[in-house]
Amino acid sequence: MDQVTAPELQAGLALAAARPAVARAFLDTVRARADTATAALADAWASPRSGTDxxxxxxxxxxALAEQAAHRPGLAGDLRAWLGAALACAPADVANAVGGDARVHGTVVQAHGIHGGVHIHPAAPGTERARAVPRQIPAVPAHFTNRERELAALDRTAATSPDGPVLAVISGPAGVGKTTLARRWLLGLADAFPDGQFYADLRGHSDSDPARPGELLGQLLRAVGEDRVPADLGEQSALWRSATAGARIALLLDNAVSAAQVRPLLPGGARALTAVTSRGRLSGLGMDGAAFHPLDVLATHEAVELLSRRIGADRVSREPEAALSVARACAGLPLAVCVAAARVAARPRQPLAAMAGALDGRGGGGALDALRVEGEYAVRGALDTSYRLLPPEHARGYRMLGLAPVQLLGVEVAAEACALRGDEADRLLDELAEVNLLEDLGPDPRTGTGRYRFHDLVKTHAAQLAADHDGRADAEAAVRRVVDFYLYAATEAESLLTPSHRILPRRYARHPAQRPPFTDAPGALRWLDAERTHLMAALRTAAERGWDETAWMLADAMFPLFLRLRPYDLWIEAHEIGLAAARRAGDRAAESQMLTSGGTGLRNAGRHDEAVAWFGQALEVARERVAALESGRAQGTGSVGQEERTAARRAEAQALHGLGQSHRLAGRLAEATRYFRLALPLREAIGYRRGAALTRICLGDVALADGRPQEALPQLAAARAELLAEDDPYDAARALAFLGQAALRCAGDDASAVESAEAQLKQAVREFEETGSVHWQARVLEMLGEAAEERREPERARRWYEQSLxxxxxxxxxxxxxxxxxxRGRGEALGPE
Known part of the structure; x- marks a missing residue:
């Protein structure tokens, strides 16, 4: 939040003097946040006896307030909010003045005075609306209890580093409420961080492996608008620090397992605040300037208060001894109290003493008063009590859901894990959330589908019960059904988004019964975006369990996620896993596909030489397949179909095309041209018209880069015609863009030729607007700017560049x-950074 200044406060107070409601709001703020002396000064200001003074x-x-606010972010945030409300009550007859040589273009600016040059550039038609400021930290439960002392200590930590980054580590045993406390603290400071509040679950204590920093950096970078995430962890971390330098952000790193896991995620801004929660102390972060806040269990009276908020004060007051017994049995762990309270609340006619007896061991649950490592005994006892009271069908569902290899559960995944219908799974999730065994997270903002989550300890409890009560075959089948659902849903998304990529088979242990929660291409892309972490978890699970065919099929089906959203680290990892699985399975066609798709990821991530190596291996595999198929046909052995031979030739051409693209991006134009010229006749020979047209675009691009625009023209014109015939408007527009660029470079001083070429580029922009490709709209406008600059038309160049920007x-x-x-190099104003 911008630091409040004394003149701003004085202006606000002048307005508040004549407005009692504004003055009352100010007094409430100061009494709640400022020190005693300043609060007394505020009371004196509000007194009618202040008179001439x-x-x-x-x-x-x-x-006094400005000085305090400089060291108290909470006070600064509250004062900033109050000032906004106070100034909104200002008289309406205050005139604005635009002085000097100020110019306002398009958008109207309301301000008291503007002096100098003002340039406002509205978003171009068809572009996406401005990215929302991230507000990712989940809300705090309404029953949050006490922790005032801990909140005050955290506030002091924030106040001790007004000119540097703040790093606070909140540690404590499982279920003690670390995450809830951190969320409550940061949400209370929301106004102090106008550039966003970010959240990342490091999964340090879940059943699956802890989250890797690269996975989380990808999420954080995309949240700040960095759509091209490097593949290398060091580059990702450096980009994150650069993107947050100077930003006023808060970051919650939840469930950390080590200092090494946290360190790459720390932002670069001097005004950033990072809170880390962990069961461990993470003392290694001391060298990073961390302040440590160990969190103890609730006192017994605080646990009783939490129980009272959950089940009602009247029930606690009727049975105070039983309430005290429940609080003591839960050992002060908020999670245990909440689980016990949920069961009591669901049975309004049951005496509270029944729960106290169950927790005390009289219900057969075992003694719970001997709390051991990290409070797990108390939690397990409370969970065991809740589990024993579940109906049999809900108990089985609880166990099966504990086996699902994903963090968040939707209806479709729950239905597959438990082999239920969708409506039955919906009821199961609702019932388990009702008794606090699942957390209802509400709908996903990207897909609109409901999401539920296990607490780490609860998930462990459910999985342990499955191991005790369900056979190995049943448990294996539950996991396989979830993995197969992700394969099926990703394949459906692939068919909508990249149908030409869908050339390899899909096989399932049991075909999923649930339909994916999307019906069109935009919905499919949103689902892939929302589920990327779970898709990777399913892929890793398949590989770990030896389901090799499923593993490479999942990597293949995820291709539109990688192509459209460009998470390079996941793209490369998925294909490394898929390639190893295809080789173990001995499937040469799958191996070829993994090499070419994975090579594309390496190439786009800037790892050009590695991409050349992958495409080179793909070429070897493809040519071996071609030779074997041709040999079988010549010898008359086997029944080799034309379709299989075409697929092998297509893989060979794809590898050649990939080698050409990799060399092109590495700047090796002669090598690129050689491979493209080898790929083109192959694609033409098998009738792959779209592929041949794409290779022609690349040949035209290389010719342009090599200063041979005349050679580019026929290739690009042919590509344009072929792609229009193939009903591929996106790539046809790409061909037209390069065609216009080549025509401009050939036009020389011929005004008519220049006008015609520019018309082609403008037409390409319109076509990209129709296909929704904002990136290519910007690229073509940049081409127009480059051409104008080459013709020494600086004003026209500036206008094209600004539209591109x-x-x-x-x-x-x-x-x-x-x-x-x-x-900037041309001395032009750039608009907002």
Missing amino acids: SEELTRSLAV ARYASVSAPDVRRIQERL
């Missing part, structure tokens, strides 16, 4: 920086 008193109060802003931070540098 009111101006001096107002000035003194404003100065407006479109890049919503999709590509690296391109934004590049265009800004281009404009």
Whole structure:
């Protein structure tokens, strides 16, 4: 939050003096947040006896508050919010003045005075709306109890580093409420962090492996608008620090397992605040300037208060001894209290003493008063009590859901894990959330589907019960059904988004009964985005359990996620896993597909030489397949179909095309041309018209890069015609863009030829607007700017670059920086950074 100043406060107080409601709000803020002396000064200011000294008193109060706010983020945030409300009550007859040589273009700015040059560039038609400020930290439960002492200590930590980053580590045993406390603290400071509040679950104590920093950095970078995430962890961390330098953000790193896991995720801004929760102390973060806040269990009276909030004060007051017994049995762990309270609340006619007896061991649950490592005995006892009271069908569902290899559960996954119908799974999730065995997270903002989550300890409890009560075959089948659902849903998304990529078979242990929660291409892409972590978890699970065919099929089905959203680290990891699985399975066609798709990921991540190696291996595999198939046909052995031979030739051409693209991006134009010229006749020979057209675009691009625009023209014109015939508007627009660029470079001083070429580029922009490709709209506008600059038309070049910048802003931070540098080098105003 911007630091409040004494003049701002003095202006607000002047307005509040004549507005009792505004003055009352101010007094409430100061009494709650400021020290005693300043609160007394505020009371004196509000007193009608202040008389002629009111101006001096107002000035003194404003100065005192500004000094305190500089060291108290909570006070600063509250004062900033109050100032906004106070100034909104200002008289309506205050005139604005635009002075000097100020110019306002398009959008109207309301302000008291503007002096100098003002340039506001509205978003171009068809571009996405501005990215929302991230507010990712989940809400705090309404029953949050006490912790005032801990909150005050955290506030002091924030106040001790007003000019540097704040790092607070909240540690304590499982179920003690670390995450809830951190969320409560940060949400209370929301106004102090106008650039966003971010959340990442490090999964340090879940059944699956802890989250890797690279996975989480990808999420954080995408949240700040960095759509091109590097594959290397060091580069990701450096980009995250650069993206947050100077930003006022708060970051909650939840469930950390080590300092090494946390360190790459720390932001780069001097005004950033990071809170880390962990069961361990993470003392290694001391070298990073961390302040440590160990969190103890609730006192017995606080546990009783929490129980009272959950089940009602009247029930506690009727049975105070039983309430005390429940609180003691739960050993002060908020999680245990909440689980016990949920069971009591669901049975309003049952005496509280029944729960106290169950927790005390009289219900057969065992003694719970001997709390052991990290409080697990108390939690297990409470969970065992809740589990024993579940109906049999809900108990089985609880166990099966504990086996699901994903963190969040939706209806479809729950139905597959438990072999239920969708409506039955929906009721099961609702019932388990009702008794606090699942947390209802509400709908996913990207897909609109409901989401539920186990607490780590609860999931462990459910999985242990499954191991005790269900046979190995049943448990294995439950996990396989979930993995197969993700394979099926990803395949459906692939068919909608990249149908030409779908050439390999899909096989399931049992075909999923649930339909994926999308019906069109945009919905499929949103689902892939929301489920990327779970898709990778399913892929890793398949590989770990030896389901090799499923593993490579999952990597293959996820291709539209990688192609459209570009999470390079996941793209490369998935294909490394898929390639190893395909080789173990001895499937040469799958091996070829993993090599070419994985090579594409390496190439796009800038790892050009590694991409060349992968495509080289793909070429060897493809040519071996071709030779074997041709040999079998010549010898008359086996029944080799034309379709299989075509697939092998297509894989060979794909590898050649990939080698050409990798060399092109590495700047090796002669090598790129050689491979493209080998790929083109192969694609033409098998009738792969779209592929041949894409290779022609690449040949035209290389010719342009090599200063041979005349050679590019026929290739690009042919590609344009073929892609229009193939009903591929997106790639046809790409061909037209390069065609217009080539025509401009051939036009020379011919004004008519220049006008015609520019018309082609403008048409390409319109076609990209129709297909929704904002990135290519920006790229073509940049081409127009480059051409104008080459013709020494600086004003026209500036206008094209500014239009390009407006479109890049919503999709590509690296391109934004590049265009800004281009404009900055020409001395042009850039608009907002």
